[in-house]
Amino acid sequence: MPSFDEVLKEAGEFGRFQKRVFFLLSQTGITFSSLFASVVFLGRAPGNFWCRIPGAAELSERCGWTLEEERNFTVLPLYLGNESVSGECERLDITWDTSASCTSPLAHYGNRSTGSLPLASCHHNWVYEQPHSSIISEYDLVCGNAWMLDLSQAILNLGFLTGAFILGYAADRYGRILIYLLSCLGVGICGIIAAFSPNFTVFLIFRFLQGMFGKGTWMTGYVIVTEIVGSDQRIVGIVIQIFFTLGIIILPGIAYLIPTWQGIQLAISLPNFLFLLYYWVVPESPRWLLTRKKGEKALKIMRNIAKHNGKFLSPHYSEITISNEEVSNPSFLDLVRTPQMRRNTLILMYAWFTSALIYQGLVMRLGIIGGNLYLDFFISGAVELPAAFLIIVTIDRIGRRLPFAMSNIVAGIACLITAFLPEDIPWLKTTVATLGRLSITIAFEVVYLVNSELYPTTLRNFGVSLCSSLCDLGGIIAPFLLFRLAAIWLELPLIIFSILAAVCGLLVLLLPETKGISLPETVEDVEQLPSHFGKCGKKRKHRDTNSYI
Secondary structure, eight states, X not given: OOBHHHHHXXXXXXXXXXXXXXXXXXXXXXXXXXXXXXXXXXXXXXXXXXXXXXXXXXXXXXXXXXXXXXXXXXXXHHHHHOTTOOSSSEEESOOOOTTSOSSOGGGGGTTOOGGGSOEEEOOSOXXXXXXXXSHHHHHTOOGGGTHHHHHHHHHHHHHHHHHHHXXXXXXXXXXXXXXXXXXXXXXHHHHHHHHTOSSHHHHHHHHHHHHHHHHHHHHHHHHHHHHSSOTTXXXXXXXXXXXXXXXXXXXXXXXXXXXXXXXXXXXXXXXXXXXXXXXXXXXOOHHHXXXXXXXXXXXXXXXXXXXXXXXXXXXXXXXXXXXXXXXSSOOHHHHHSSXXXXXXXXXXXXXXXXXXXXXXXXXXXXXXXXXXXXXXXXXXXXXXXXXXXXXXXXXXXXXXXXXXXXXHHHHHHHHHHHHHSOTTOHHHHHHHHHHHHHHHHHHHXXXXXXXXXXXXXXXXXXXXXXXXXXXXXXXXXXXXXXXXXXXXXXXXXXXXXXXXXXXXXXXXXXXXXXXXXXXXXXHHHHHTSOOTTOSOOOOOSSOOTTOOO
């Protein structure tokens, strides 16, 4: 009986069929990255706002004031009386008399200076010049509630983390394409409900669910692509990241053209319904079918792949085997039981955490540094495009470890320099910050590849799932770290990012080099990988037949 890789090689390892499926499923990266970074535009600054004094709405209606006139009568006197108070988070502790003068409403209080009038904190009744431009103005996420914007992004990442475990398990049990399609449906439905949420609590619930299903679309689409190509085509795992970057580039254009946050939310959610059409063009993963003892279905799909690739499978094939099936019920102890596995696991967990925290922190930072948000976001996304190409031309020439380490170190240095560059040379500050963004993108994309190459077949899926869960943990922490530290000093988050990245770069140098070495099949193979100080390693002759991320 032939092995799956032998049949795949005969049917075509990356022919017309795989290229079509690759292109279709890669579109998921565009919608997923738009969801991933959407908080920058969903939570953009709503413009001027102030706290409305009780009774002001009724008086304004009677007097026929515009919003600007109401602000002049209620906020400016407060500011003139106490310049340390802006009128955004505090108001005069008075209630307007609806019979007060329309030209001098404060005359009711006699000759008292507005500085002597009592003040009160504002807890509701904010007025916004752009009331539906963002979730900040929609749900009053200002002043004492400003931290709730951080919470909305943390909740999304918590959804990513939950989806990685729940939908990852479901995809292993019930099939890749089924979970992919259900996830696409879930993202679309939850996105629509979130756009019309009556309050912030409902928004958070469906933001969480959209994150969970969003991770399901990206993860299962990624797995399907890598499972239908040959083991020598590992580079597709890097190339698919380009579509993630395309989503980052497209997002500011969507936000520029659509003035309301509900419109942006719908624009990044509705395209997921189109992916349901893949039911008729994307098959189930034949590798998965073989692990579920459904060889006949797998062979039928393989014959279809061969037909589309202009190849022909032998009619004598009646069954396909797949070697090295997954260990039943693997645990974290399996990943740290031996020295090399333990070192790899701990370093990779830290690398995932650091890459995600810094990458997401730099993306969200664009929303708080001023300037042209749309143009700056577009440029920062465009500079990510060279990342995949740089990886492709370097990893098979100089290896994985050096680009992995250098990208982290350069990102750390760039963040540190950016923090101390003066504001009066913005072009230099932007250039260095862009270099940091490019470098951390390279690190983020390389960790996908390296993680899969440092685990044996029997533990690969579990190891990648566990380590990459630290990515979502970093995403949960990132908004709190960024926004709260930036409130102390705008550049303080960059100092933290630089330290984390530099440490990661040094730790990565302790990982084995996997250039030109077959994927490990057993834990013993991992332990025999060349150490960080070794110049060469023993290459195994037998390539793993179930090698995929």
